[in-house]
Amino acid sequence: MRKYIIYICLIIAGMCACNTEEVDVYSSPRYLFFQDSLKGLDSVKFSFSHYPGETSHDASFYIALTGLPAEEDLEYELQVVDSLTTALAEDYEMPQGLLFPAGETLSTLKIRCNGTREALKTQQVHVTFKIAANKNFSPGLSGKQMIRVIFNNIESKPLWWDGDLEKLILGAYSPNKFRHFIIATGRNDLTGISLSEARELTMQFKVYLIENNIMEDDGKTPMVNGIPVY
Structure with missing residues (x-):
């Protein structure tokens, strides 16, 4: 009989331990x-x-x-x-x-x-x-x-507008040019983009400039003239 009592006590103790563990896990801080x-x-x-x-x-x-x-x-x-x-x-x-x-x-x-x-x-x-x-x-x-x-809200040249992207694709930066680039392409960040992807976007930009007859700040020079990519 004593053996069975000990056995039952061990089972109860195990159940209590499990319940305590569940409570600890459930209430653990986040x-x-x-x-x-x-x-x-x-x-x-x-x-x-x-x-x-x-x-x-x-x-x-x-x-x-x-x-x-x-x-x-x-x-x-x-x-x-x-x-x-x-x-x-x-x-x-x-x-x-x-x-x-x-x-x-x-x-x-x-x-x-x-x-x-x-x-x-x-x-x-x-x-x-x-x-x-x-x-x-x-x-x-x-x-x-x-x-x-x-x-x-300060007009500034994006860090990505430099190197080959500037020299071979987009040409010199200006706030007005950047503004129209965003309107034409829906993109304002070309960070990490390949030159071929940049070329595709810039060709789309050129079409927009031609169709809308967009000029440089002097009001006389077509903006498309300042884009070297072809």
């Missing part, structure tokens, strides 16, 4: 962090001048989960780091109702910035956010808890 952070800050930089006609633009970031994925969408929160922000409140929209999707360990966060303020045509600003603790998540991985959006 942490969020920005996986692309470099030296503690994940940054996106852009100019509204590269998005003609847009008065607002979204900067995207990957946000990752450490811990068990949830069985339902869970809300998380960000807060502005005032000491690391120069943008005015009207220059960006504070994210509300942010949800980390059920069953996932990676999601995308979008920060909407506004480019309507006149000062942005001559001034660059930035806004910095950090993950805030709430009932669902805690900030994780020290050094990967903040993001920054750097933006302006």
Whole structure:
């Protein structure tokens, strides 16, 4: 009889251990962090001048989960780091109702910035956010808890408009030329593109310039004359 009592006690103890383990797993903490952070800050930089006609633009970031994925969408929160922000409140929209999707360990966060303020045509600003603790998540991985959006509306030459792409395909840069290139092709970034792909887009651009009789800033020289590709 004693042997059976011991046996039953062992079974009960095992069941209790399993239940404790299930509770521990279920209630294990969840942490969020920005996986692309470099030296503690994940940054996106852009100019509204590269998005003609847009008065607002979204900067995207990957946000990752450490811990068990949830069985339902869970809300998380960000807060502005005032000491690391120069943008005015009207220059960006504070994210509300942010949800980390059920069953996932990676999601995308979008920060909407506004480019309507006149000062942005001559001034660059930035806004910095950090993950805030709430009932669902805690900030994780020290050094990967903040993001920054750097933006302006200053007319500027894209970094990719250089080298063979400039010399053999597009020709010299001008803000007006870039603006029409975007209108004609729907592309504002040729980073990493092959010369053959760039040529195809630029031929499309040339057709647009000819059909619409687009001139250089002097109002006399056809813009198409400054495009070397054929």
